Amino acid sequence: MKDDIGTISRETVPAALKIPAGDVRLDGELTIPEGAKGVVVFAHGAGSSRLSPRNRYVAEALREHGLGTLLFDLLTPEEEEADFTTARLRFDIDLLAERLIRASGWLVEEIPPGTPFGYFGASTGAAAALVAAAYLGPEVAAVVSRGGRPDLAGDNLERVQSPTLLLVGGRDELVLALNRAALGRLRCEKRLEVVPGATHLFEEPGALAEVARRASDWFGEHLRRAPAGEKKS
Secondary structure: OEOOOOOEOOOOOOEEEEEEEOOEEEEEEEEOOOOOOOEEEEEOOOOOOOOOHHHHHHHHHHHHOOOEEEEEOOOOHHHHHHHHHHOOHHHOHHHHHHHHHHHHHHHHHHOOOOOOEEEEEEOHHHHHHHHHHHHHHHHEEEEEEEOOOHHHHHHHHHHOOOOEEEEEEOOOHHHHHHHHHHHHHOOOOEEEEEEOOOOOOOOOOOHHHHHHHHHHHHHHHHOOOOOOOOOOO
């Protein structure tokens, strides 16, 4: 909830939500620690959901660093069921980005004015996060991609203004090459960091913890709260 001085005072308990996104409502969980300085919105990858154990692990780490988190499904249950056989919607980056933009608009109405937010995207969700960031401009304070496909953002890469961190496993050779190419197209503050020995899902011991640490550092640096009542520009 909001209070008079613009601080976030919600308990660290996930609130089950139905987030309006155009003609659909998407399942989500908003968790905001007391005194949080900002909120990170998660965009999951192909064939995944808000229940992704990897994203939930990172989300918990971010909350331990004083950041709120919004995890939500980019597809409805019916769409997920259809996509299980066709695998079509998970690569519909425009649709996923539109859902992310709408969820961001809803979030802005729920948190105090001036509270910064950023995106954490995985796989195809990272492409959707970058397209949404290109559309929303400096309203998105930062983006982190985990094993992402930024190449799928296409020409939107040149329009991204948000500081962007690309995290890729050292043994995820194809995705690493795609991220290096995408890095060259980004015109914003940017960085590509390789997690040594990690594969695409960062399942190796300590790999996901390293992702969480680097993401926490990036968001901690870039999600700075504007003065109460003042929106970021």
